[in-house]
Amino acid sequence: MKKLRLKKNALIGIYLVIFGLTGIGAFFVSQNMKSSPVIEEEIDYVNNSIIEQEEVPVISQDVKMIKPYTNDKVTIAKYYYDYQADSTTQEKSILYHENTYIQNSGMDFTADEVFDVVAVLDGTVVDVREDELLGKVIEIKHDNDLISSYQSLSETSVKKNDEVKQGQVIGKSGTNSIDKDLGNHLHFELYKSGQVVDPNQYFDKVITSDTQTNEDTNNQNDDASKKTE
Numbered sequence: 641m642k643k644l645r646l647k648k649n650a651l652i653g654i655y656l657v658i659f660g661l662t663g664i665g666a667f668f669v670s671q672n673m674k675s676s677p678v679i680e681e682e683i684d685y686v687n688n689s690i691i692e693q694e695e696v697p698v699i700s701q702d703v704k705m706i707k708p709y710t711n712d713k714v715t716i717a718k719y720y721y722d723y724q725a726d727s728t729t730q731e732k733s734i735l736y737h738e739n740t741y742i743q744n745s746g747m748d749f750t751a752d753e754v755f756d757v758v759a760v761l762d763g764t765v766v767d768v769r770e771d772e773l774l775g776k777v778i779e780i781k782h783d784n785d786l787i788s789s790y791q792s793l794s795e796t797s798v799k800k801n802d803e804v805k806q807g808q809v810i811g812k813s814g815t816n817s818i819d820k821d822l823g824n825h826l827h828f829e830l831y832k833s834g835q836v837v838d839p840n841q842y843f844d845k846v847i848t849s850d851t852q853t854n855e856d857t858n859n860q861n862d863d864a865s866k867k868t869e
Contacts, residue, residue: 702846703761706806708790708828709813711755717822718748720838737818746789746829747839749813750822757811757826760788761847765802765810774827775816780804784847785834791827792816 719725721733721743735742763782770776776793794814798804813826830839 702848703806704844705760705842705847706758707749707843708757708760708788708826709749709755710758710807711751713753714749714751714755714826716747717750717825718744718819720744720747720840722838735819736821742818745836746791746827748792748819748822748825748827750825751813752824754794754824755813755826756809757790757793757813759804759806759808759810760830760843761786761806763788763804765798765800765804768796768798768800771816773816773818775814776811778810780810782847785832786847787831789829789831791829792819792822792825 717732718735719729719733721730725733733744735744757778759780761780761782763780763786765778766781766787767777767779771791774791776791776796778790778793778796778798780788780790782788790811792814793811795812796810798810804810813824815822815824816827819825819827828839830837830842
């Protein structure tokens, strides 16, 4: 039998094919190796961002109710009428209108000059109107079931449904018909869960969902005593 022998040119072609395939394989391997670090960097980046977010501290800020003015020349003209207050304070908590004495349902702040009236807390304006007796009135609803009422205003700078920030100027002091003797002033009332309360018990106090003033406690005690009787 004759032995098959490959020609020289055929052998050279086979070797070239083998080397070519080897080179292509090496090229793809090197490309995969180069792309691997990019994937690792992306994974590291995502993990770092999650860690950073988890490490951000949550800060709880207490909010204190401020007074409805910023002018340091403003003084208290009349107090909220408190049945448990001393006689001197009660005398400063009575309004006199058309031969009738009326217990004050808020506080009155006065000054010689017209002063800016500001929102005591963040909130939403629920009413802006002009009343025959009370003058211009603004009412703002706040969190924790609180509503503040600003009366005797000469000007208003907000409208219904406006969102206001604590300390924002909402109007200016003025006069009303129910207590003309006070002249330029602001009559301020505060309501908690629909009931009028003493604003002085809330000024400069931290307002939270479980805020309870001395007046709230007294009212609860009174209710409890009535049920006992």
